[in-house]
Amino acid sequence: MSYRIPIGPYHLALEEPYKIEVECEGETVVGASLKVGFNFRGIEWLAQRKNITQAIALMERVCGICSNVHSMTFCMALERIGSIEVPERAQYVRVVTAELERLHSHFLWAGVAAELMGFQTLFMQAFRLREQVMDLLESISGNRVNYSMNRIGGVNRDIEHAGVVRAVVCDAREVVSQTLIPLFTTDRSVAARCRGVGILSRDNAIAYGAVGPVARASGVDSDLRRDNPYLAYNSLDFAVPTQTSGDVLARIVVRALEMLESCRIVEQALDQMPAGPLHVGNIYSVPAGEAVVRTEAPRGEVFYYVESNGSDIPARVKVRTPSFANIPTVATMIKGNDLADVPLIQAAIDPCYSCTDR
């Protein structure tokens, strides 16, 4: 006999509301339906009523974790429409900020996953490192969450103390390589909870449009930083970790290895960063036109379509966040799994419901 269990929209372990109705036979999940929209703020509607300077701040509030990537991608779309060349130093500053954001986002995820597995020590380690990266971002930008680093044609602030950035990145690399990765990959409790759990096949990853670490853990070798380079990524050497098993453990491994690559990218960017201006001056509108810009956020591809009619108010802003693409895969991942594994499988896609709803 099957029965349905409604979970949410408010969860014990999640700050953000969303609802999943799980259909079970005994302890085994046989189906699920998802409901989002509890955080809907109408950001695309609002964007068409703000001038582009205000819209940059608005876009930064699409997500409370990867806020920088949204204002950056929005600015890049306007720069493409206006054929605005961003100074080279500003491109490197954007790369460093984006990779620090990826680091703190992945540390957040590692901590959440560790806590869900009952691994409090690992949770404390991950969050200690996350705090350091967030403190660093605050020292660069003056802000802890919404950094306000991006403007059309460049950035608002420089990275003045490269040595401090290097020290934090060095500490992060040590903890990731000597603590996080060994524990996540060799600990028997972690393996028992994660191996073979919540599998997303490569075919399903493509059909559902999964992006980022979720797709790469299912064997989809894709990363926009490498495949369609933007900013200074073309000049930086980094690997794109992939796995083929498509389970929770594969997603853990991909993100852990990505943290090491982010450390490499930051260090190279600091070494190569040329002197020069940070922006091209004040820009309050761009000519009529449209552009799509995609960037690789911590959770995967961020897709922005921006249309300008030549005024200072955007004619259309479409935002497709990575969690919008990844969350529907949960319905197929949890089929055939134990009900008790549902929270961990959900967490393993590193969902962000606020940016999904916008």
Add this chain to the structure above:
Amino acid sequence: MSAEALREKIGGNWAERADGWWLRVPADKIREAARTMLADGARFATLVARPDGAGQLRLSWHWDLKGTLLSIETMLAAGSRVPSIVDIYPGADWAEREAREYYAVTFEGRVSTPPLMLREGDAVGILLGPEGRSQ
């Protein structure tokens, strides 16, 4: 398969832009293009709807193949329908539901189009009209 080979397989006059390759087709060609995209491993990225300023809607479906953006667009007269691709790409489900909420687009071939961000009973088309709402 490369993005170039996939474009040739789909056919038509693709235009190269700074953001990728674009093709305009009649609405009834979308499903055929989607099937070809899936067969050759292209990932569905999203569906973008916006008014064209002359009373029509522009709909564009976007795919990614190895970092190349492939966009197929169609023009839709007010009140007309467009075929759903959800049975081909399940990942298009939320994108179609959102297009319905924002621009009141009707997708043919779906069993139902429940609200995604809005609540049951809310008026659809919240980005249409001078106040951003069709009615």
